Amino acid sequence: MNRAAAVRLVLVRELSEQLRSRAFQISTAVFVLGILAGMIIPAILGEETEIVPVAVTGAGSTEIMLQLAVVSSDEVAIGSQLLRSDVEFAPMAVADRETAVALVSSGEAQLAIVDGREIISESQPGSTGDMVTQILYSYEVGKRFNDAGISPLELQLIADVEPPRVTVLNEEAGVSNAILSYISSMLLYVAILTYGLSVAMSVVNEKSSRVVEIVLSTIRPVDLLAGKVLGIGLTGLIQIGVIIVAALVANIFTDNLPLPETGGLAPVLTVTVWFLLGYVFYASVYAVIGSSISKVEDLQGVAFPVMIPILVGFFISFTALDGKETLALEIASFIPFTAPITMPPRMLLGFAAAWEVALSLALQLIGVWLVLRLAARVFGGGLLKDRVRLREMFSVS
Amino acid sequence: MATTHLQLRDLHKAYGPVDALAGCSFDVPRGSMFGFLGPNGAGKTTAMRVIFGLVQPDAGEVRYLGNPIQLDDRLRFGYMPEQRGLYTRMGVLNQLVYFGRLHGMTREAATESAMGWLDRLGLADRAGDKLEALSHGNQQRIQLVAALVHGPELMILDEPFSGLDPIGVQDLGEALLEQVRERNATVLFSSHQLDLVEDLCDEVAVIHEGRIVLDGSLAHLRATSPIRMFEVETTASDSDWIPEEWRDLVTNRVRGRVRLQFPVGDGIDPDAMLDRVRERAEVVAFGFEPPSLSELFLSTIESADAEGQL
Numbered sequence: 001m002n003r004a005a006a007v008r009l010v011l012v013r014e015l016s017e018q019l020r021s022r023a024f025q026i027s028t029a030v031f032v033l034g035i036l037a038g039m040i041i042p043a044i045l046g047e048e049t050e051i052v053p054v055a056v057t058g059a060g061s062t063e064i065m066l067q068l069a070v071v072s073s074d075e076v077a078i079g080s081q082l083l084r085s086d087v088e089f090a091p092m093a094v095a096d097r098e099t100a101v102a103l104v105s106s107g108e109a110q111l112a113i114v115d116g117r118e119i120i121s122e123s124q125p126g127s128t129g130d131m132v133t134q135i136l137y138s139y140e141v142g143k144r145f146n147d148a149g150i151s152p153l154e155l156q157l158i159a160d161v162e163p164p165r166v167t168v169l170n171e172e173a174g175v176s177n178a179i180l181s182y183i184s185s186m187l188l189y190v191a192i193l194t195y196g197l198s199v200a201m202s203v204v205n206e207k208s209s210r211v212v213e214i215v216l217s218t219i220r221p222v223d224l225l226a227g228k229v230l231g232i233g234l235t236g237l238i239q240i241g242v243i244i245v246a247a248l249v250a251n252i253f254t255d256n257l258p259l260p261e262t263g264g265l266a267p268v269l270t271v272t273v274w275f276l277l278g279y280v281f282y283a284s285v286y287a288v289i290g291s292s293i294s295k296v297e298d299l300q301g302v303a304f305p306v307m308i309p310i311l312v313g314f315f316i317s318f319t320a321l322d323g324k325e326t327l328a329l330e331i332a333s334f335i336p337f338t339a340p341i342t343m344p345p346r347m348l349l350g351f352a353a354a355w356e357v358a359l360s361l362a363l364q365l366i367g368v369w370l371v372l373r374l375a376a377r378v379f380g381g382g383l384l385k386d387r388v389r390l391r392e393m394f395s396v397s
Numbered sequence: 398m399a400t401t402h403l404q405l406r407d408l409h410k411a412y413g414p415v416d417a418l419a420g421c422s423f424d425v426p427r428g429s430m431f432g433f434l435g436p437n438g439a440g441k442t443t444a445m446r447v448i449f450g451l452v453q454p455d456a457g458e459v460r461y462l463g464n465p466i467q468l469d470d471r472l473r474f475g476y477m478p479e480q481r482g483l484y485t486r487m488g489v490l491n492q493l494v495y496f497g498r499l500h501g502m503t504r505e506a507a508t509e510s511a512m513g514w515l516d517r518l519g520l521a522d523r524a525g526d527k528l529e530a531l532s533h534g535n536q537q538r539i540q541l542v543a544a545l546v547h548g549p550e551l552m553i554l555d556e557p558f559s560g561l562d563p564i565g566v567q568d569l570g571e572a573l574l575e576q577v578r579e580r581n582a583t584v585l586f587s588s589h590q591l592d593l594v595e596d597l598c599d600e601v602a603v604i605h606e607g608r609i610v611l612d613g614s615l616a617h618l619r620a621t622s623p624i625r626m627f628e629v630e631t632t633a634s635d636s637d638w639i640p641e642e643w644r645d646l647v648t649n650r651v652r653g654r655v656r657l658q659f660p661v662g663d664g665i666d667p668d669a670m671l672d673r674v675r676e677r678a679e680v681v682a683f684g685f686e687p688p689s690l691s692e693l694f695l696s697t698i699e700s701a702d703a704e705g706q707l
Contacts, residue, residue: 001469001472007498017484017486020485210480210481213480213482214478214482214543214544217449217450218471218499219499220501312564329518384446387702
């Protein structure tokens with residue numbers, strides 16, 4: 001049997017067993033449902049208009065009630081920057097301050113306005129309170145101009161000021177890209193760890209069930225390693241693909257994903273390439289670790305040290321969330337242990353120059369090659385022994 | 398004379414200070430049922446792993462049909478390791494097909510063969526079940542099928558009978574004999590059940606401390622053995638009738654039946670021995686025969702140990 005056929009056999013078995021496993025199906029379902037819930041529910045809730053009952057009493061009640069109603073019907077824009085289209089006021093006239101307080105504390109009214117100069121609220125009034133403040137302020141200012149002989153119509157003409165123009169120097173940078181880069185490093189972190197650990201798990205399972213002895217009586221250890229890493233990697237790509245497609249489909253309806261002008265392709269490609277590089281790098285290490293122990297329970301202890309660089313890279317990637325490049329991020333994006341998690345955010349935020357990306361990719365490829373060679377050399381050594389010290393594995397080979 | 402199927406040539410393997418194999422050599426004739434015997438820790442499992450390339454020997458080689466063994470030769474072997482193991486969470490048929498394909502079969506051929514075996518074992522209706530859903534005995538049957546599904550020319554089975562009930566032992570023995578008779582396949586297996594080996598095997602090799610101390614055809618080994626067994630049953634209720642000079646030769650005594658081991662030599666004469674007993678007790682039955690395999694085994698190990706101590 002040629003070696004490609006051997007690798008393919010292992011790959012297909014690994015892939016079909018993983019896809020069939022309950023763990024895979026449940027985690028995919030949870031991710032997809034989580035994304036759909038996270039994107040669609042706010043979109044649905046966002047369209048509902050909040051109706052705010054307001055009790056009004058004292059001087060100027062009629063005018064204020066009129067203003068509140070007018071704001072709700074969107075006919076006049078007053079202090080437009082503070083207006084939220086999802087709020088409608090339901091003003092009601094009450095006899096005195098005492099009644100207004102009673103209504104607010106019983107919850108029948110959310111706010112009460114007394115003499116146009118006092119707002120009563122059960123707790124801190126928040127953005128709805130800001131709107132009312134703005135309305136009362138405009139009302140009071142309008143009244144004083146009127147007293148000074150300037151009619152509301154004249155005032156409106158005078159106060160018709162164009163809002164200031166906003167000039168953005170770097171279209172690429174900004175909040176939306178920061179969110180995208182955060183999502184991507186989160187995804188990479190979870191994916192590399194999850195599938196790397198799956199490889200270790202699959203190796204130690206075959207070892208502890210002893211089936212590995214039969215498998216190795218037919219194929220080379222390196223081919224088993226390659227088939228496993230590729231099969232589980234493919235499982236990972238499928239799962240990530242399903243999640244991304246779910247997010248993009250949900251985005252068609254909700255449009256709240258901060259995709260760049262160029263569309264979702266570039267970030268998806270960046271994340272995919274770096275996932276593959278980071279995954280193969282760490283999966284090889286995890287395969288060796290899996291081959292050194294004999295029980296699944298031992299995995300956690302030996303797997304943890306390998307997690308540390310991924311974790312560090314993940315935290316370093318946060319430092320760029322405010323839109324500024326940091327030295328730590330820059331350095332980490334060239335080290336093969338952390339580059340898969342730190343380079344994609346730099347690329348998405350537009351920090352990395354083309355030569356930097358090329359250099360980092362080259363270093364990563366060299367790193368992957370070295371780790372693969374090392375793993376191929378020591379992987380077979382531990383498989384038929386109960387438990388091997390890593391140092392022993394390296395000295396024997 | 399049958400061709401030599403597999404040859405182990407002067408294999409050496411040391412694990413630290415322990416010599417697991419110290420010059421292990423023997424030939425396995427094609428189409429034989431070959432018993433590979435030895436006390437625990439004698440090197441049986443290491444030798445089998447060397448055959449499959451799972452352990453690299455420090456010296457020596459394994460030859461298959463006269464040539465140094467290659468990776469592809471091993472695809473025509475079937476292996477049941479000492480430590481049993483299958484994929485517990487994988488479907489029964491799926492994993493048998495996988496093992497068949499690992500040995501170079503097409504999916505179709507592997508499926509057909511696996512279903513044939515499952516049918517024969519009465520497990521066809523469990524083909525889709527996960528292995529862990531099967532009983533222990535049925536899992537062992539699947540383990541055997543995993544070693545046989547690709548129709549191997551040579552089967553290497555480490556303790557295939559251990560843990561089987563008497564019916565399982567009989568079924569497995571028949572299945573292996575059938576492979577030898579119908580396909581001229583070779584079966585090499587290790588076992589501590591020497592009576593069973595004696596019933597099944599035509600060839601044996603005994604390994605002790607990494608070296609072969611006895612090997613060849615069982616009939617030949619028994620006939621040329623340096624010992625003979627004299628068994629006599631008397632009506633005597635005690636053992637006083639046993640002559641003084643025979644006392645050290647007794648290997649077994651059950652009720653009135655006494656079994657003695659004599660070295661082959663000039664003085665060995667069954668008639669004279671029987672007369673000697675008749676002088677002292679009433680004989681009910683008697684026999685004179687070459688040693689059984691288990692007696693051969695024990696005497697070989699004892700004399701090897703005695704030599705080792707010199």
